Amino acid sequence: MSDRSLPDISRRTFARGLAATATVVGIDTLSGRWITRAAAAEAGSSAFDAVPRLDGELLLDEPSRQAVAVDNGNLTRVVPRAVLHPGSTADIQTMIRFARRNGIKVAARGAGHTTDGQSLSPGLVIATGSLNRIHSIGPAGADVDAGVLWSDLVRATLAQGLVPPQLTDYTNLSVAGTLSVGGVSGRFAQGAQIDRVRRLEVVTGTGESLICSATENRELFEVMLGGLGQCGVITRARVDLVRAPTxxxxxxxxxxxxxxxxxxxxxxxxxxxxxxxxxxxxxxxxxxxxxxxxxxxxxxxxxxxxxxxxxxxxxxxxxxxxxxxxxxxxxxxxxxxxxxxxxxxxxxxxxxxxxxxxxxxxxxxxxxxxxxxxxxxxxxxxxxxxxxxxxxxxxxxxxxxxxxxxxxxxxxxxxxxxxxxxxxxxxxxxxxxxxxxxxxxxxxxxxxxIGTLDFDRADWKRQFGARWPELVRRRQRYDPDGILAPGVGIF
Ligand SMILES: Cc1cc2nc3c(=O)[nH]c(=O)nc-3n(C[C@H](O)[C@H](O)[C@H](O)COP(=O)(O)OP(=O)(O)OC[C@H]3O[C@@H](n4cnc5c(N)ncnc54)[C@H](O)[C@@H]3O)c2cc1C
Missing domain, CATH: 3.40.462.10 (FAD-linked oxidases, C-terminal domain)
Structure with missing residues (x-):
């Protein structure tokens, strides 16, 4: 079947479960196009893989896709075919499994403040801003969703006399976005933000949701911290807090x-x-x-x-x-x-x-x-x-x-x-x-x-040095089909 024979979806489409048959979206597995079930039936397509029920929204309309087609650098434009505003970790699992079986590339996006297309994808963008709950704050740390902005977290922790020991200078950045790159400032003796994380919840490239820490799924924990999303999507994090000065x-x-x-x-x-x-x-x-x-x-x-x-x-x-x-x-x-x-x-x-x-x-x-x-x-x-x-x-x-x-x-x-x-x-x-x-x-x-640099595979290999074979091994383990983080360009 030719790509043209199926009507594309141009209006705002919410995938909110199989009940709303007319707007159920999925993939025509022959052409690889996102279509409604009705459009697939109309075109006589027998190969339709419907997106399962979601707690959040899957948006296919042009403005929603354009909104995540550039980052803070404004140097690269990559328009995704779909944008997920997850309502839960389960939504991310569902869509990663769906993307994997349909060969769709997936990028997680926090505040989109990297400058070289790191958070862009031609396939699916998971916009984590909808996962923005601060679950708890206390002397033992803060338990937060991936899309929480550090600025919001800081306002909430200061109200309790606490603060993360390391921050970026600009804090309208997502927790998972900076944990994927490092996160530093002039606080020279505190380590990077990634050194002050106790625990992560991660959905891997196979759609599995895993808790990881220094003692549990350690390989995943290590590779997610400063690892540019090569092995999974962070959905939740426990970060350190210390007493705040006045x-x-x-x-x-x-x-x-x-x-x-x-x-x-x-x-x-x-x-x-x-x-x-x-x-x-x-x-x-x-x-x-x-x-x-x-x-x-x-x-x-x-x-x-x-x-x-x-x-x-x-x-x-x-x-x-x-x-x-x-x-x-x-x-x-x-x-x-x-x-x-x-x-x-x-x-x-x-x-x-x-x-x-x-x-x-x-x-x-x-x-x-x-x-x-x-x-x-x-x-x-x-x-x-x-x-x-x-x-x-x-x-x-x-x-x-x-x-x-x-x-x-x-x-x-x-x-x-x-x-x-x-x-x-x-x-x-x-x-x-x-x-x-x-x-x-x-x-x-x-x-x-975080910056803008023409960087090829040989450069990345040199960048990771002796850790390169280990990165490759962990990538193969957690994202065997290589669907994650296309904008970073390591693999
Ligand atoms: C004005 C400004 C000031 C800055 N100041 C500092 C500073 O003081 N110190 C510093 O260290 N950095 C600084 N940065 C850089 C910033 O820390 C990084 O760009 C950071 O990645 C931005 O977070 P974000 O939420 O925008 O991430 P995004 O740009 O959305 O994502 C960054 C990378 O992380 C991946 N990612 C995002 N969310 C997830 C997730 N849930 N799971 C897995 N991977 C994910 C993306 O795919 C992408 O590869 C600054 C940036 C700006 C624009």
Missing amino acids: AARIHTLRYTDNARFFRDLRTLLRRGELDEVYNIWAPGPTGWDYLLQAVSYYDAPSSPNSARLLRDLSVSPTEASVVDLPFAAYLERINNVIDATSGYERLVKPWFDVWLPDSTIEGFVGAVLPTLTPEDVGPSGFLLLFPQQRAKLTRPFFNVPDSNTWVFLFDILTSSPTDTPPAGFASAMKARNRTLFDRARAAGGTRYP
């Missing part, structure tokens, strides 16, 4: 000299007296100004001793600009900036994100920074450096360089000046990213896979 003091120290900056940065890291240390760069009169952020949490009315915290640096503590914020406002500060930037989500964002070891970061930054123009960053883009204590990054499939001390995430978070950038902007930035990545890799660097 306020944060942000000291900003300005540098123009690379060596002085790194000397002071290392001094602050070595002392370990601050809660966060990171850097942002801003265009200055003679190049890029380094704006070192040294953050101390505290419980008002007591307050940090800034002079002591910033002692013996090349910049006097009196030169630091100091801002005190209530802790909740501190955690919202980046969300407020990003969300107040009109149209930010539509800008083209060819991001460059790379991890480097302590031994080469200074030389890399010192060499690359002077080559970057304001256009490389864009009016609403930014440059970031997050240090992390290497020993605290424990998950085997989180690809960070080896180091006895620190590793550093260096980000060029490029955004285009408008949502219709000049021709050649994206390709020029992607070429830049590749050149910089090759340079970083030669310096012992690895890719933080």
Whole structure:
């Protein structure tokens, strides 16, 4: 039967069980097209595989599919054939089994904030935003659905005097989305978010729902944390919580000299007296100004001793600009900036994100920074450096360089000046990213896979290094037909 002989579905279609026969959707297994049962009958198709009853919604209409056809990078458009807004873990099991027997590729999507098509699929997108329940919060941790946004979780935990020990700076991101990539900030001694997870519920590529942890289904647990969804879809997570302070003091120290900056940065890291240390760069009169952020949490009315915290640096503590914020406002500060930037989500964002070891970061930054123009960053883009204590990054499939001390995430978070950038902007930035990545890799660097990079199988193999055969084995075990995570492009 030709593909054309079956009417396609153009209106909004809800697959809400077999009772509503006219709108039951499924696959014509000969043509591979999504159709209604009625359309299949009309066309005389004998090969119809109906989608079983769902608690949530399966949407096939154009606006719903277009809504998940791009991500935050706006560089790649892949329109799926269907979008699942799951009402339960069982819905994800049902649709993964359905996809598997019909050879449909499946991507899980949280907030869709990766920038290189990682959450896109030509087949089915599972939009986890409908799984957004916070089941419990307590000193032993938070038990949350995969689609809960960290910002919502933080608001709920702060109400109980608790907070996740590690967060991303921007928190309108889904729990499972950041657990699939890593999740870090200037909290340099806390590990990544994936190091602060106790338990996951995962639907594998065979449709099986498994609980996994360090002691139960450990292989699956390990490969899901920072594993870019290669072996399953996270449906629920138990994440650590710690006592929340009431306020944060942000000291900003300005540098123009690379060596002085790194000397002071290392001094602050070595002392370990601050809660966060990171850097942002801003265009200055003679190049890029380094704006070192040294953050101390505290419980008002007591307050940090800034002079002591910033002692013996090349910049006097009196030169630091100091801002005190209530802790909740501190955690919202980046969300407020990003969300107040009109149209930010539509800008083209060819991001460059790379991890480097302590031994080469200074030389890399010192060499690359002077080559970057304001256009490389864009009016609403930014440059970031997050240090992390290497020993605290424990998950085997989180690809960070080896180091006895620190590793550093260096980000060029490029955004285009408008949502219709000049021709050649994206390709020029992607070429830049590749050149910089090759340079970083030669310096012992690895890719933080939230950004935009032309990356082939050989690159992925090198990225996983000695863990590659193990990744392949686990993929074959948990997703034997290779239907998951097509947008990442590892397999
Ligand atoms: C403005 C901004 C600021 C950021 N700041 C930081 C930061 O400070 N620190 C940091 O570490 N990162 C940061 N990021 C990057 C961010 O952590 C990642 O892009 C993260 O993946 C986004 O979460 P998401 O919910 O949008 O995931 P998505 O983009 O939806 O998904 C990311 C990947 O995870 C997979 N995935 C999603 N849900 C699931 C699931 N349930 N099960 C299995 N796989 C799944 C997707 O298929 C995809 O491969 C930032 C991003 C933006 C846009």
